[in-house]
Structures are given as C-alpha cells and as structure tokens.
Amino acid sequence: MMSSPSNHMPPLRRLFSSRNYNPEERWRKQYRVIEEKNDVFRAYITVFPKPVVESSFRKKILRGISFGVKDVFHIKGYPTTAGSKLLSNMVSSRTAAVVSRIIETGGAVNGKTNLHEFAFGVSNINPFYGACLNPFDTSRVSGGSSGGSAVAVALGMCDVGLGTDTAGSVRVPAAFCGVVGFKPTSGHLSTDGVIPLSWSMDHVGILSRSVWETILVYSVLVGKPLKPAEIRPLSLERLRIGVPSNYFLDLLDRHVEEAFEKGLKTLEQKGAVLEEVVVENVEKAARCRSVIAFAEAAAYHLRLSRGRLSEYGQDVRDRIVRGLAIPAAAYLNALRARKKLVREFEKIFTKIDVLATPTTLIPAHRVDEENVEIEGRLISVREASLKNTEPFNLYGAPAISIPAGNTPQGLPIGIQLVGPRGEDMKLLRIALAVEKAFTASS
Amino acid sequence: MLEREAKILSLAGLSGEDVNQLFRQALDKNLEILAELLELVEDDEQPF
Numbered sequence: 001m002m003s004s005p006s007n008h009m010p011p012l013r014r015l016f017s018s019r020n021y022n023p024e025e026r027w028r029k030q031y032r033v034i035e036e037k038n039d040v041f042r043a044y045i046t047v048f049p050k051p052v053v054e055s056s057f058r059k060k061i062l063r064g065i066s067f068g069v070k071d072v073f074h075i076k077g078y079p080t081t082a083g084s085k086l087l088s089n090m091v092s093s094r095t096a097a098v099v100s101r102i103i104e105t106g107g108a109v110n111g112k113t114n115l116h117e118f119a120f121g122v123s124n125i126n127p128f129y130g131a132c133l134n135p136f137d138t139s140r141v142s143g144g145s146s147g148g149s150a151v152a153v154a155l156g157m158c159d160v161g162l163g164t165d166t167a168g169s170v171r172v173p174a175a176f177c178g179v180v181g182f183k184p185t186s187g188h189l190s191t192d193g194v195i196p197l198s199w200s201m202d203h204v205g206i207l208s209r210s211v212w213e214t215i216l217v218y219s220v221l222v223g224k225p226l227k228p229a230e231i232r233p234l235s236l237e238r239l240r241i242g243v244p245s246n247y248f249l250d251l252l253d254r255h256v257e258e259a260f261e262k263g264l265k266t267l268e269q270k271g272a273v274l275e276e277v278v279v280e281n282v283e284k285a286a287r288c289r290s291v292i293a294f295a296e297a298a299a300y301h302l303r304l305s306r307g308r309l310s311e312y313g314q315d316v317r318d319r320i321v322r323g324l325a326i327p328a329a330a331y332l333n334a335l336r337a338r339k340k341l342v343r344e345f346e347k348i349f350t351k352i353d354v355l356a357t358p359t360t361l362i363p364a365h366r367v368d369e370e371n372v373e374i375e376g377r378l379i380s381v382r383e384a385s386l387k388n389t390e391p392f393n394l395y396g397a398p399a400i401s402i403p404a405g406n407t408p409q410g411l412p413i414g415i416q417l418v419g420p421r422g423e424d425m426k427l428l429r430i431a432l433a434v435e436k437a438f439t440a441s442s
Numbered sequence: 443m444l445e446r447e448a449k450i451l452s453l454a455g456l457s458g459e460d461v462n463q464l465f466r467q468a469l470d471k472n473l474e475i476l477a478e479l480l481e482l483v484e485d486d487e488q489p490f
Contacts, residue, residue, distance in 0.1 A: 309455050330473075
C-alpha cells in the first residue's frame, strides 16, 4: 500500500518555455494516468472526454496548462455535484469567474475533482463518490476538502489543481499529498460561481507540483500575468522568519516537529533570521472562525437542502446541525470580534516578513482513524489537520504549504508560510526561495 | 425548548432524539463560546 507516487510527467517549469513543450501530448499522457489510477485514488468525479479549452490556447499565456477543478466550481454544460448525492443530476448553466479566466488565458480543464461532501470536512472520505486516497499510501487519506485536486497534481493527472479553502482545505491536502497549496489574501480570487461553504471564510486556492506553477497561475488570475523569466525567488538573506512561541507548535507529531526544525535550520543557513513571535488570541481566532463558518454553512444548507438534509453524509449533516445551534448573537459577535483579532495578528508583521508553522500537526492519517495520539494525548484528526491552518482564514492572510520532507515511512510533511494581507506575490517569491533551499538540502 | 429545536430541525428534514441531543449539546457549547466572544468585541463609542 505504501509507495511513492509515480508522477512521470516532466516538471512544467523546465518544459514550458522550450520548443519541446507539446500540451496535446501532455494531455494524452495525463488522460492515460487518469484511466489507470482514478478507480483506486478517486481523484476525479467527472473526467471530461476532452479538455475544455479555447482553440487559440497556444497563443495565450497559459499555453494549454491542464487543470483539475474541484467539483464546487460551476462550468457551463457540465455537472457540478459538490461531492453530494443531492446534486448528482445537476448541470451548471454558467461558469465560475476563475474558471472562465483560466480558459480565456489558454488553460485547459480536464475534469472535476473529488472533495469532502460540500467541502465541509477535512478527510475527503466521500460516501457517494468514493474515498479519495493518499498517493503515498492508499490506507491513508488525501486530506480535504480539495483532496481530489491535490491527488490529481501529485499523480500527474493534471498540471494544476483548483480548490477552495475555508479552514485549510487547500493547504492540508497539499501537505498530506506532497504538493504545493496556496490560499491567497481573502477576496483576491473571485468566489463567483463557486458553491459556498462559508461566504466570509471561503478562499479560492491553487495546488501545484511546485511554487513556480502557482506563481504563474496566480499572476494570471489576478490580472497581472508574469512571463516565465519574471518568476524569480526573493533572497533569503536577512529575511525575518517568525517562529511562533504559542499555539502552533504546542502539540506536534514527532516527525512533523523534526521536519519543521530541520527546515528552519536550512533557512537559517541560507541567511534567514529566525524571530520568536506570539500570535495573540490565536486560539480565539480559531473558535471565531468556526462559529462564523458553521453558522453560514447551516444557513446556506437549510435553503439548499430544502428539507433533504437527511440525504447528506452523516458527518456533514451533524456539522450542519451544530451550525443550526449557533445563536444569532454568537455569529454576529464573532464577526465583530474578527476586526480586533485581525488587527492583533497584523502587528506581528512589524517584526517579521513571514510566519512559519508546520501546516498540519500530523502526516496523513489512516482512513479508519477518527483520533490520533500525539505525546500521549488523544485528539481528533480534524483538529490535528486544521489547527494550524484555520486561523488564517479568519485573518484573511495569504498562506502557502510547501513540501518539507517526509516521515521515515515516506509520508510527506508540509511547512506553512504566512504573509500579511495583500502581500501575496512577496510571499510566493519567498516560498519559491524556501522551496529551492529545501530541495537543495534534501 | 424541545418543541423549538424540533421545529428548526424539521426545516432541515431531520427528526429523532439523537439529532435533538446533538443540537442541544451544540447549543450548550455555543453559549459558552458566546460568553468568550463578548470579551473580544470592542464597544463602539459609548456616551457613558
């Protein structure tokens, strides 16, 4: 069951500007991988018979880069299930804004990827479309809720994955599957045409094999396209990296802790300066996010389900019931508290350029595990997955998970870098430098 | 209270003691969180 994912696709970065780049040939290879592996990994819910692409794609900036799109993004004329039985027969009548942008700029969409039902969960064990399994070990989860996009990228079924992130749903599967996952500043990428989980906390995000593809695609999606030659790392020399002294490092799996420490040491050797920081009230930010997200999800699904909530998977149904039990005063005061919490958080960036944390407390857990033991304490896999990512959805700050080594059993581990709101491109260029440093040291 | 929670849950098409109990437990927890949140909310300027 344990194996390294066999991604035989040559890295896009090396090919993209060369004469040997042949997108149609690449698509054919990717379709073969889907055909061979999708029955086991369940990365895709719907595979398009041929990619959705404009005929003039070769002349456009994305030049036929292929995308697997999480099945919450509407694409006109194709089904959008959101991973739910409830929507299994629905066909979209419009296309989500970011998907339109991808197609207009030469991207090619080859299908809709699997997710935790309605993006409301972190394991990607989907009772209706199959459990989306980890590419390194099929007894383990891919992580969610954008796990299908992460697996598709890791296995070479597409070049780039599109996901959504409300508590960590891009960064967690990226960490579990050994790929890059980026959640930009809140509102930078439009959620228009995306089935919501929580309209205040949802972020559209990008998953890719390396930071390079994420920078290219993000620059295109925000309307400031970079040419490949313009994608350059920032120097790590004297870069101030914040290492939290509270909350984020309190409880970690031993291998995650070791990988994080090793990663920091590598960055220090490259000239970065480590600064200890306290993120005030961060545990309250996490609870605040939870109140807002659960209440909004309950409000949305009360309307969407129209009395058919019993047809949802049990875990999602139970979360919606918990959301229904949130008093209006709690929801409204959580929204009001957000302002103070964001202001407190942003203060840390007077001392540092970027904050670093382990993305998750654990590597990918087994499919049958509901709790994991860390340092003798039993905690839920949900907490172990989301604890370090969810505060940044409340803060609306850009955050990226990049691979930072493996456990002795070969499971990937991710490091999360977080920047101040609005400084997404700076964060991405730092991530490019960090990725290079980690690759050189491995 | 039982009747009220049953009404909310029936809007979602749910019924039964297990789901009622889940709702009640969640409400208790959410009230605790509400108390905690009140400490974080900043007052608008007050004339007293």
